Amino acid sequence: MLNLPPDFTFSQSNLQDFLECPRRFYLRHVRRLLWPNREMSGVTETTRRIEMGYTFHRLAQQKVLGISDDLLFKFIATQPLEFQEWWGNFLYWWDQALPNVLYGERYAETTLSCGLAGFRLIAKYDLLVIHPDNTVTIFDWKTIHPPVRVENFIHHVQTRVYPFVFSLAGTTLLNSQEITPQQITMIYWFTADPFKPQQLLYSSNQYQADENYLTHLITEISGRNGNDFPLTQNEKLCGHCVYRTYCDRQFVETSTENELDLTDNPPLQPPDDWEQISEIVY
Ligand code: SF4
Secondary structure, eight states, rough: OOOOOOOOOOHHHHHHHHHHHHHHHIIIIIOOOOOOOOOOTTTHHHEEEEEEHHHHHHHHHHHHHHHOHHHHHHHHHSHHHHHHHHHHHHHHHHHHHHHTTTTTTEEEEEEEEEEEEEEEEEEEEEEEETTTTOOOEEEEEEEOOOOOOHHHTTTTTHHHHHHHHHHHHHGGGTTTOOOOOOGEEEEEETTOOOOOOOEOOHHHHHHHHHHHHHEEEEEEEESSSSSSSOOOOOOGGGTOTTTTTTTTTTSSSOOGGGGTTTTSSSSSSOOOTGGGGGOOOO
């Protein structure tokens, strides 16, 4: 019998793990098993890109908090050229977006949570902007290359979790005023394509669909027993998985670099705050 601890917290990250590979969810989030992955090919490049992604998120947070560009640039100048291009794109877009989608109260790296199906569901947002008319824009920075089309995101669990949690818990940022789903927009912004952010408008219908979907998913996971978390049948997903030797899938083909959102789903041993990050896109 699977016994999730009473304080077990669901997130878009662990839900996405379950959807991609139930075994990965079980090993990582239930057994909390750390596993070396020295055998992985391309680990150096993988690690480098993960670190770049984390650095970008950290610097974007500091930018939101008001740290001056001059101060940040001293660090940016020490980074690889690709990263400097990301940052240049970000700053250029930021200036263009300030009068519109960035206009309002800005909150970086903010976590909100709500109760659902007997558990906590959390969302950690790269950036929230509360506009003067009380509409809200949720930003998520993506360092994936190439950028992914919006169609690929519509049914992604992150796209469901983030606005859903804000609908229930975001009133704390709105002086306790009620918020309707129609007030919420989610934007995926890509370092590699800064002027084509993918925008998704939330709605009451989508909110209801997400509530049903997420309730069912959490109930399904928490109702399983420990032996009922099979290995994924999509072996491409094993290519960058930390458990590939544990699962005896160390010889599966590793996906090409540009198929991975390396920042958002660390294939290596995850850092403490890895819950903020999300997916591998195939
Ligand atoms: S190696 Fe493959 S089967 Fe094993 S946990 Fe990772 S993704 Fe799942």
